[in-house]
Amino acid sequence: MAEIDKLPRKKADRGPVTSRIDVTDGALIPNRGNSLVFNSWRVTFILSIVLLVLLIFISPAPFRDIFYITVKGVPVTFQVTVFAILGSLVLGLFCGLGQVSRSRLLNTLAGVYVELIRGIPLLVQLIFIYYALGRFFQIEGLIAAIIALSICYGAYMGEIFRAGIQAVPKGQMEAAIALGMSRGQALRKVILPQTMKIILPAIGNEFIAMLKDSSLVSVIALRDILRRGREYISRTFLSLETMLMVALIYLVITLLLSRIVALMEERMKNE
Amino acid sequence: MSDYRIRIENVSKFFGHSIQAVKNASLKVKKGEVVLIIGPSGSGKSTLLRSVNRLEVATEGKIWIDDDEVTSSSIDIRKIREEAGMVFQSFNLFPHLRVIDNITLAPRTVKNLSKEGANEQARKLLKKVGLEDKEQAYPGQLSGGQQQRVAIARALAMEPKVMLFDEPTSALDPEMIKEVLDVMLDLAREGMTMLVVSHEMGFARAAADKVVFMDGGEIIEVGAPDELFSNPKEERTRKFLTHIL
Numbered sequence: 001m002a003e004i005d006k007l008p009r010k011k012a013d014r015g016p017v018t019s020r021i022d023v024t025d026g027a028l029i030p031n032r033g034n035s036l037v038f039n040s041w042r043v044t045f046i047l048s049i050v051l052l053v054l055l056i057f058i059s060p061a062p063f064r065d066i067f068y069i070t071v072k073g074v075p076v077t078f079q080v081t082v083f084a085i086l087g088s089l090v091l092g093l094f095c096g097l098g099q100v101s102r103s104r105l106l107n108t109l110a111g112v113y114v115e116l117i118r119g120i121p122l123l124v125q126l127i128f129i130y131y132a133l134g135r136f137f138q139i140e141g142l143i144a145a146i147i148a149l150s151i152c153y154g155a156y157m158g159e160i161f162r163a164g165i166q167a168v169p170k171g172q173m174e175a176a177i178a179l180g181m182s183r184g185q186a187l188r189k190v191i192l193p194q195t196m197k198i199i200l201p202a203i204g205n206e207f208i209a210m211l212k213d214s215s216l217v218s219v220i221a222l223r224d225i226l227r228r229g230r231e232y233i234s235r236t237f238l239s240l241e242t243m244l245m246v247a248l249i250y251l252v253i254t255l256l257l258s259r260i261v262a263l264m265e266e267r268m269k270n271e
Numbered sequence: 272m273s274d275y276r277i278r279i280e281n282v283s284k285f286f287g288h289s290i291q292a293v294k295n296a297s298l299k300v301k302k303g304e305v306v307l308i309i310g311p312s313g314s315g316k317s318t319l320l321r322s323v324n325r326l327e328v329a330t331e332g333k334i335w336i337d338d339d340e341v342t343s344s345s346i347d348i349r350k351i352r353e354e355a356g357m358v359f360q361s362f363n364l365f366p367h368l369r370v371i372d373n374i375t376l377a378p379r380t381v382k383n384l385s386k387e388g389a390n391e392q393a394r395k396l397l398k399k400v401g402l403e404d405k406e407q408a409y410p411g412q413l414s415g416g417q418q419q420r421v422a423i424a425r426a427l428a429m430e431p432k433v434m435l436f437d438e439p440t441s442a443l444d445p446e447m448i449k450e451v452l453d454v455m456l457d458l459a460r461e462g463m464t465m466l467v468v469s470h471e472m473g474f475a476r477a478a479a480d481k482v483v484f485m486d487g488g489e490i491i492e493v494g495a496p497d498e499l500f501s502n503p504k505e506e507r508t509r510k511f512l513t514h515i516l
């Protein structure tokens with residue numbers, strides 16, 4: 001009989017366990033310990049706020065108009081991001097479990113999903129999924145965007161879960177099954193709670209990356225920050241001014257969020 | 272029923288094709304006996320011990336706990352593992368759970384004990400290992416010796432018939448070794464059947480009924496502690512003992 005209760009070996013062809021957790025495309029995380037990043041975060045944040053305020057007050061026409069119109073897209077952007085992160089967490093959990101599973105079939109399924117998603121540009125995926133969904137279902141743009149982003153980010157989330165699960169020492173699973181627990185019980189009660197703690201900062205990072213990438217879904221009928229800006233441009237032809245405002249809004253949000261993630265990391269370290 | 276609590280018969284374990292960690296080992300442990308396994312690093316002590324609760328699957332041979340054949344593929348291995356508590360060199364406490372929840376997790380999930388019942392039992396066990404004031408602590412807040420005592424309490428909470436120890440004191444600072452050995456001595460005196468990989472000679476003399484010397488995956492010699500330590504029959508045993516005594 002095949003060995004049942006052994007943790008699967010780490011796959012040799014994947015990088016070191018934490019690579020995906022350390023290297024992110026979200027944003028630099030301004031921890032106080034890292035003075036260089038913290039300092040540049042502060043400078044950028046102050047500069048962008050000052051520029052935003054100056055533009056709006058010194059040159060209200062057209063900047064105040066542009067600001068009011070585009071900022072209305074912020075709730076949409078957040079809505080899409082929050083729901084898509086939740087969706088990608090669910091997909092990512094299954095994908096990560098599939099990758100560390102002892103079943104060859106699940107390994108392969110999860111692996112193919114990750115390879116597919118990683119190999120296709122995000123924008124192409126989003127549009128493809130949008131049209132594919134539209135062909136078979138009657139759904140509105142918002143839902144389509146959330147599903148599309150969930151599927152795309154689910155693969156990256158899966159990699160994060162896989163790394164997080166493998167970062168829990170092997171002795172934890174052994175101790176749990178030596179007590180008579182099933183592998184499933186051990187995963188739920190022992191491994192995954194520790195995994196969540198390990199990957200929380202990485203999830204925060206994915207949130208930031210997703211918030212930025214959600215601008216891609218403005219090509220799908222969805223009135224987010226970028227879409228509103230482009231609509232404004234088509235009415236007024238103020239392209240440079242509008243895009244400047246759009247960029248500033250994204251920047252301020254991203255900088256704020258990255259500081260929140262940093263605070264979260266610091267608190268967890270102190271625990 | 273068999274007279275023996277643990278029977279290991281002609282067990283071999285291969286890792287891959289070339290590494291043979293255990294070679295044709297046989298060993299019998301009576302109810303209430305304490306058996307110590309010694310031997311150089313890589314001699315297969317852990318592998319043999321871990322075969323008893325099937326953390327390693329023996330490639331050849333058979334192992335029984337009472338009348339249950341551990342090595343049979345049709346046995347419910349989880350039942351066997353409930354009956355065989357294990358203590359690891361690196362403690363392996365669950366760091367995200369408080370001491371009391373470390374102890375109650377398995378009784379509650381595996382045996383469906385109520386929270387109150389499990390807590391009550393856990394407090395008794397904590398008292399037994401001298402840590403009744405630590406039930407709300409997290410493992411990270413405890414010393415190594417304290418963590419290992421919690422790990423013993425955690426294993427005892429499943430009310431096992433057999434306790435397996437894999438070098439329980441070798442990750443500990445010298446001043447903490449005694450507190451763990453004392454708990455193990457108490458267990459031995461209460462009649463627990465114990466299979467212990469350890470080089471603690473003091474513990475061997477005080478508690479062990481038999482000492483097993485392994486080398487190169489083989490069981491070379493088995494004897495009473497005093498006899499084996501002072502008057503080993505095999506040359507390899509003698510050589511090893513001069514290293515550690």
Ligand SMILES: Nc1ncnc2c1ncn2[C@@H]1O[C@H](COP(=O)(O)OP(=O)(O)OP(=O)(O)O)[C@@H](O)[C@H]1O
Pocket residue numbers: 286290291292310311312313314315316317318319
């Ligand atoms: N999972 C494994 N895969 C491959 N080889 C292994 C594995 N586990 C153990 N071995 C090998 O089997 C042999 C016996 O190992 P084992 O851990 O049982 O020895 P040990 O007597 O417990 O040693 P130590 O005193 O160092 O703990 C060693 O050669 C070891 O390298």
Ligand SMILES: [Mg+2]
Pocket residue numbers: 316317318437438
């Ligand atoms: Mg060992």
